[in-house]
Amino acid sequence: MDKKNLFEKIISKKEFSDLPKEDVKLVFQKFDKPEYLDEEKLKLTRDLLRKMYTVFLSGKLLNFKSKEPFWFLSKHLSTRERLSFYPELYKKIFQFTEGEWILFDLGSGVNGFSSFFFPKKNLKLKYLGIEAVGQLIEIQNKFFHGNKNFEFFHESLFDLEKIKTLFKKEKGKKIVFLFKVLDSLEMLKKDYSKTFLTEISPLADLFVVSFATRSILSKKKFFVERRWIYDFLDKNFLVLNKFELGNEEYTIFSKKDL
Numbered sequence: 606m607d608k609k610n611l612f613e614k615i616i617s618k619k620e621f622s623d624l625p626k627e628d629v630k631l632v633f634q635k636f637d638k639p640e641y642l643d644e645e646k647l648k649l650t651r652d653l654l655r656k657m658y659t660v661f662l663s664g665k666l667l668n669f670k671s672k673e674p675f676w677f678l679s680k681h682l683s684t685r686e687r688l689s690f691y692p693e694l695y696k697k698i699f700q701f702t703e704g705e706w707i708l709f710d711l712g713s714g715v716n717g718f719s720s721f722f723f724p725k726k727n728l729k730l731k732y733l734g735i736e737a738v739g740q741l742i743e744i745q746n747k748f749f750h751g752n753k754n755f756e757f758f759h760e761s762l763f764d765l766e767k768i769k770t771l772f773k774k775e776k777g778k779k780i781v782f783l784f785k786v787l788d789s790l791e792m793l794k795k796d797y798s799k800t801f802l803t804e805i806s807p808l809a810d811l812f813v814v815s816f817a818t819r820s821i822l823s824k825k826k827f828f829v830e831r832r833w834i835y836d837f838l839d840k841n842f843l844v845l846n847k848f849e850l851g852n853e854e855y856t857i858f859s860k861k862d863l
């Protein structure tokens with residue numbers, strides 16, 4: 606099969622049909638090697654794409670009708686696991702923000718629906734969600750249609766220039782969420798998280814990263830230290846709080862001179 610046909614076949618599955626084409630190409634390139642048969646290239650590419658982008662989704666999310674925010678939150682593994690922890694989580698995060706802030710939720714999944722948990726007192730937030738799975742952008746765009754405080758962008762975090770342009774367009778104090786997304790980036794490009802944080806940190810003020818502490822499927826606890834990222838954060842940023850809540854480990858940090 607030629608490359609074009611193989612590529613078309615990879616994205617013929619609904620779950621991969623609306624990913625940024627550049628991301629699919631990057632993953633495909635990893636396996637486009639002489640030692641693999643076409644079927645193996647297809648399978649390996651789809652397996653990695655699933656791990657990076659769609660394993661968290663319930664199929665129902667891609668075939669939704671009109672539903673309530675809690676329904677959406679319960680159909681994505683990350684937001685479902687976090688449902689009973691959102692009030693405490695947002696209390697911990699938004700104690701550092703007051704007044705007007707712009708929130709960039711990177712690799713947002715359906716986390717825009719958790720805005721119903723944002724504190725209302727002393728805080729005016731504009732929410733921008735950036736996500737590679739086009740269907741998730743579409744769902745949230747439809748739901749928040751007409752609300753100027755919400756915008757969603759179908760972009761890849763591997764396209765650093767585009768992400769930086771989105772940041773530069775917004776004037777004001779910025780907070781960045783990277784909830785359970787750095788591991789996905791690292792699956793394709795080792796140490797990309799560090800490059801990414803180094804590049805966007807001059808454009809924002811406050812950051813929250815999180816990592817899963819349990820396997821998504823078996824729910825078994827991981828025993829990983831992630832020194833590679835925590836040493837980097839300690840060295841380059843001011844860590845304001847680090848805590849475990851639910852099945853996640855969060856770090857809130859700012860630039861050293863906030």
Ligand SMILES: C[S@@+](CC[C@H](N)C(=O)[O-])C[C@H]1O[C@@H](n2cnc3c(N)ncnc32)[C@H](O)[C@@H]1O
Pocket residue numbers: 628657658659661683684711712713714715716735736737738760761762763783784785786789790
């Ligand atoms: C584990 S989910 C977490 C979703 C959300 N941050 C949350 O915690 O509720 C990881 C998300 O990152 C997205 N993602 C992974 N790599 C990405 C990339 N290169 N660009 C944009 N989004 C990406 C996936 O599609 C998926 O929705």
